[in-house]
Amino acid sequence: MIFLGLNIDHCATVRQARYRVVHPGAEPAVEPDPVTLAVHAERAGADGITIHLREDRRHIIDSDVHRVRESIATRLNLEMACTSEMAKIAAEVKPDSVCLVPENRAEITTEGGLDVVGQRDRVAAIVDAMGAAGIAVSLFIDPDEPQIAMAAELGAPFIELHTGAWANRFYDAESRAEEFARLVRGAGQGHALGLTVNAGHGINYLNVAEIRTLPHLHECNIGHSIISRALFTGIDEAVREMRARLND
Ligand SMILES: CC(=O)[C@@H](O)[C@H](O)COP(=O)(O)O
Numbered sequence: 001m002i003f004l005g006l007n008i009d010h011c012a013t014v015r016q017a018r019y020r021v022v023h024p025g026a027e028p029a030v031e032p033d034p035v036t037l038a039v040h041a042e043r044a045g046a047d048g049i050t051i052h053l054r055e056d057r058r059h060i061i062d063s064d065v066h067r068v069r070e071s072i073a074t075r076l077n078l079e080m081a082c083t084s085e086m087a088k089i090a091a092e093v094k095p096d097s098v099c100l101v102p103e104n105r106a107e108i109t110t111e112g113g114l115d116v117v118g119q120r121d122r123v124a125a126i127v128d129a130m131g132a133a134g135i136a137v138s139l140f141i142d143p144d145e146p147q148i149a150m151a152a153e154l155g156a157p158f159i160e161l162h163t164g165a166w167a168n169r170f171y172d173a174e175s176r177a178e179e180f181a182r183l184v185r186g187a188g189q190g191h192a193l194g195l196t197v198n199a200g201h202g203i204n205y206l207n208v209a210e211i212r213t214l215p216h217l218h219e220c221n222i223g224h225s226i227i228s229r230a231l232f233t234g235i236d237e238a239v240r241e242m243r244a245r246l247n248d
């Protein structure tokens, strides 16, 4: 079975669209509440909840992290940049796992994997600190041989292969096949090195038919497409449908 981690960031994006327009004396918007969404989603079959506390707090904010930790019955996966501020928050909140991701302030969304080769010492320090706090670490990396080898060397139990390049080329048969072959090679290498292989970014109701065929795939983290679908169907139906497409 392939597990479904639901990323709820973009429920918070909708809330923050109003929250950010703060007029003097105005109350911040409280809806839609991503924590309520998470509770509904896990009842509908999500196996875990993913949140990305960005350094600029553009969607998930600190209070969400604490509230979601207290409210869900499944697993909490906290995506975060490799900074001491985030490591401190994770050590306090104790998510079930953290996924270390790169951040670039100007990006619209996460554009590439974390460069664990180039930032070896920085990543190693966070992997060790999280391990000492009893938190499992996942590294969000591109499906490239040196990155996967370094993830294993650093002792992270999980990798999440960045599927964005493949998803962005989905309608170009040749490049899509090349990108999928890269993911297949990466998943095989990760598995051979004893890593648990997850995947995420840009997965939707259509391309999930291909990603589910990725060998050794343990879990997919999916956010934007499920939250978008939920606007029309409600979150329960959106989660049930994706879970069925992942596994049935
Ligand atoms: C790392 C990653 O891929 C997720 O955090 C996801 O994309 C969240 O959405 P934003 O990148 O738009 O914040």
Ligand SMILES: NCC(=O)COP(=O)(O)O
Pocket: 007, 050, 140, 160, 200, 201, 202, 203, 221, 222, 223, 224, 225
């Ligand atoms: N790590 C990827 C993730 O959590 C969800 O990405 P997306 O589905 O919002 O592109």
